Amino acid sequence: xxxxxxxxxxxxEIAGVDKSKVKIDASLKDDLDMDSLDQTLLMIALEExxxxxxxxxxxxxxxxxxxxVEFIEEKLGEAE
Amino acid sequence: xxxxxxxxxxxxxxxxxxxQEKTFSILGYPRQFKRIFLDSGIEKRHFWIEPExxxxxSWQEMCEEFEKGSIELSTRAISNCLDGRDIKDxxxxxxxxxxxxxxxxxxxxxxxxxxxxxxxTAVVGQGCEGGGFPGLKRAYDFTLATGRPSIVVAAExxxxxxxxxxxxxxxENDYELLRGNAIFGDAASAALIGYDDDPRHPHIVDFEVxxxxxxxxxxxxxxxxxxxxxxxxxxxxxxxxxxxxEAVRRLLNRQFLRVSDIxxxxxxxxxxxxxxxxRERLGIEEAKLYFSRKALRLYGNVSSAxxxxxxxxxxxEADIKPGDLLVMVTIGPGISGGATICQFKD
Numbered sequence: 479x480x481x482x483x484x485x486x487x488x489x490x491e492i493a494g495v496d497k498s499k500v501k502i503d504a505s506l507k508d509d510l511d512m513d514s515l516d517q518t519l520l521m522i523a524l525e526e527x528x529x530x531x532x533x534x535x536x537x538x539x540x541x542x543x544x545x546x547v548e549f550i551e552e553k554l555g556e557a558e
Numbered sequence: 559x560x561x562x563x564x565x566x567x568x569x570x571x572x573x574x575x576x577x578q579e580k581t582f583s584i585l586g587y588p589r590q591f592k593r594i595f596l597d598s599g600i601e602k603r604h605f606w607i608e609p610e611x612x613x614x615x616s617w618q619e620m621c622e623e624f625e626k627g628s629i630e631l632s633t634r635a636i637s638n639c640l641d642g643r644d645i646k647d648x649x650x651x652x653x654x655x656x657x658x659x660x661x662x663x664x665x666x667x668x669x670x671x672x673x674x675x676x677x678x679t680a681v682v683g684q685g686c687e688g689g690g691f692p693g694l695k696r697a698y699d700f701t702l703a704t705g706r707p708s709i710v711v712a713a714e715x716x717x718x719x720x721x722x723x724x725x726x727x728x729x730e731n732d733y734e735l736l737r738g739n740a741i742f743g744d745a746a747s748a749a750l751i752g753y754d755d756d757p758r759h760p761h762i763v764d765f766e767v768x769x770x771x772x773x774x775x776x777x778x779x780x781x782x783x784x785x786x787x788x789x790x791x792x793x794x795x796x797x798x799x800x801x802x803x804e805a806v807r808r809l810l811n812r813q814f815l816r817v818s819d820i821x822x823x824x825x826x827x828x829x830x831x832x833x834x835x836x837r838e839r840l841g842i843e844e845a846k847l848y849f850s851r852k853a854l855r856l857y858g859n860v861s862s863a864x865x866x867x868x869x870x871x872x873x874x875e876a877d878i879k880p881g882d883l884l885v886m887v888t889i890g891p892g893i894s895g896g897a898t899i900c901q902f903k904d
Binding site (some may be wrong): 519522 | 590
């Protein structure tokens with residue numbers, strides 16, 4: 479599975495939406511109706527899924543699916 | 559028959575307040591959850607029971623704190639509302655709260671000099687709309703029927719219903735305790751209903767309510783381990799917008815009015831997102847939510863005391879003109895939405 483697929487799966491579960499609704503350019507708040515608690519739970523789930531820490535300040539800047547995927551890909555690249 | 563007016567509003571809060579950052583730190587949630595507190599649209603909240611003590615008190619001690627707090631805050635809110643008017647003129651006092659229970663009720667314990675033939679009523683179990691809708695309606699109906707002034711006072715001490723969690727937030731029903739601990743505060747507000755000739759005091763024109771029982775278990779309290787435990791599901795914001803939107807729609811239709819005809823909105827400041835969803839559903843201009851956002855920022859969600867505070871801020875600060883229309887929107891368990899329309903007239 480790609481990073482996007484894994485992120486989309488986590489989002490679908492927390493936001494309670496079908497995975498097909500999670501698009502790369504979707505806004506967590508406006509398109510997926512994720513409030514700040516959902517977004518926090520997502521960051522915790524992603525830390526666990528990818529084994530990468532997401533600091534709180536960075537987490538606040540990740541407002542779209544694309545930003546999250548890009549951030550995780552970068553982190554995974556650094557780790558290699 | 560001439561319709562009663564909203565003559566005055568008043569409110570009171572506990573002396574001390576805590577910023578969201580400080581409250582978060584005291585409650586001790588893991589760092590990742592700080593954002594829930596900081597993104598709430600709230601700067602600070604007042605608490606009767608200091609956050610440092612919330613975790614330590616037994617249910618019995620919290621109930622005793624409710625007794626003291628509800629009496630003190632109700633007394634101060636009523637005094638602020640009466641603003642020197644004679645308490646002996648009051649024919650009926652309705653007390654509302656969902657955060658504590660006393661028998662005799664708090665209203666019987668207010669040592670304020672009410673006449674012996676003053677009617678007392680207690681509204682319980684109606685959550686965030688207890689004071690602002692059924693309580694207000696009781697006061698309105700009494701004044702309409704007797705011609706005598708009446709008061710409704712709502713005292714909510716949410717800190718007295720703090721439910722202990724472990725080291726991490728309890729995920730039951732979508733982290734509802736965490737959600738609640740991030741937004742609820744303590745306050746009392748009071749409204750005086752009666753008749754006068756002052757054009758700054760609006761006539762109460764009409765009421766509407768809409769309840770969808772499909773959402774019965776999404777909002778309220780349940781008993782758990784001998785304590786009240788908040789029930790606040792993730793979907794409440796959506797349901798709240800639906801029921802309150804429907805109440806408003808029906809009310810405006812009956813009055814042959816459009817949303818754009820309303821000059822002022824006093825919408826229960828349940829949370830920033832609830833306000834967003836109601837605004838979007840009804841097509842209200844963001845500027846007209848100014849006083850709801852302001853009350854949320856300064857006091858948090860103080861349950862059924864909230865709309866009284868918003869109304870007071872509005873009456874104090876808004877440039878009200880004769881003919882202006884105001885709609886008050888409440889949200890409570892059921893899930894129920896209430897809407898009341900008032901008009902300022904010469």
